[in-house]
Amino acid sequence: MSVPVLFTSDDRYRFTKAFILVFYVLAAYHWLCGLFLYQLEPVLFHTRYDGTSWLLMQTGIHQWLLDNPAGCIVFDLLYYSFPAIYWFCCVKRQRLHPAVVGIPWLVFNWVYILCYVMYPSNSIEGHIAGLLLPFVFMQHKLPSFYYLLSGARYVFLFFFASAGLWKLRTGSLFEMEHMSAVLLVQHKEFLVAYPGHWYTEAVYFLVKNPVWSQSLFIISTVIELVFIAGFFTKRFDRILFWLFVLFLIADFWVMRIPYFGALPLALTLLYLSPRKTKTLS
Amino acid sequence: MFLKQVYRYSKPMFLLMVLFALFQLFCFYKQGMVFAPWFNYGMYSGRVKIQPEYDVYALPGKYNGTTRWLLPQKDDRVLLALDWYNGQEANNLFFQKNVMGVCSKFRLKPDAAKFTIHVPEATFRRWYYPYASAWVVLPDSSLYDFKPRKAAWDGYRLQLKSTGTP
Secondary structure, eight states: OEEEEOOHHHHHHHHHHHHHHHHHHHHHHHHHTTHHHHHHOOOOOOOOEEEEHHHHTTTTTHHHTTTTTTHHHHHHHHHHHHHHHHHHIIIIIIOOHHHHHHHHHHHHHHHHHHHTSSSSSSOOOGGGHHHHHHHTTTOOOOHHHHHHHHHHEEEEEHHHHHHHHHHHHOGGOOOHHHHHHHHHHHHHHHHHOOOOOOOOHHHHHHHHHHHHHHHHHHHHHHHHHHGGGGHHHHHHTTHHHHHHHHHHHHHHIOOOEEEEGGHHHHHHHHSSSSEEEEEEE | OOHHHHHHHHHHHHHHHHHHHHHHHHHHHHHHHHBTTBOOOOSSSSSOOOSSSSOOOOOBBBHHHHHHHHHHHHHHHHOOOOOHHHHHHHHHHHHIIIIIHHHTTTTOOOOEEEEEEEOOOOHHHHHHOOOOOOOOOOOSSEEEEEOOEEEOSSSEEEOOSSSOOO
């Protein structure tokens, strides 16, 4: 008889390791794109329609960072150090209770991310893992870690499935020229700057052939809607993870949107799936 | 069922998760204002139609098209900065209309100085030229007004209109 093996401390270790590895690979990509706070050197900000951001803005911390290179460097140092500190102090050597690093990590991530997306950088939705996962990592008890990580898995599933549901609700899925219009808005600067480039020609081909472009949109929506299955079973989690990776690659190719920031949250699909079974005689 | 297991394990954690889920569903249903970490994940869900004209920041890249294609976030940081510089007035109006509107419902008085922005052109120019010139070729003129140009969609390709920035 085969039974699913429970989430073990080894699973926890492997998930944490994978998270930290992905975090630093993404950090390297951010640095290459000039997206560290010290590289952005912000002088202006933008108010988002987000109540939590407004609370932070009331403190004025986002203005303190404007034209403040030293402040930006300190913020970057802290933001990119916390996962390493957690790894060495709470996982590798287990010298500290996870909450000792986890609580300041969580608080600082919120401050950093909410400030960061007020500057010309990228969207906050891609930082959802940074807002939620430190709360999971601060747990000492294995069951607490497991249940909160499972909760994060549901957040990820909702993130993706709701995007598909919204497309049904607005009717954009059934609008033949929708994707062509989206492509023009998304790439207009590139199209004007590089006439004749292979990518420009590929975009024009899709814009002028709405059957092709809308088919891509429908396929991506179907992929998003497939994630609803994850609410009922973990059996397809590995497939969902690879569908997500496929979506990320396609999003980068077709839309030039690097949504890789959501990858750490997608890891929950790999490390919570019931892949291991033990055979009992 | 997952929530039943959580309930058995810890009632505060169960309550936390139920409240989190309910608020997320509320934000999804309302489709308007969000409260991090509760977001609406639209991903180009809103209906869009092809327009006869587009506002375009016509800045040629310093490197070839393939390099620029590979690093879209470099474009974002350069183009968003222009967009937000030109959108300062809209940002300040957003504060008056939306932030004040929502806060007044809760009898809160947000500090306008924390939400509004007034970056003078000289300050922006001094910051933007070194910031962006490693990635795009900026017009070599102190008259460049950072405004977008009009580009017409003729059904075949986007064509920049001749009037606009120097």
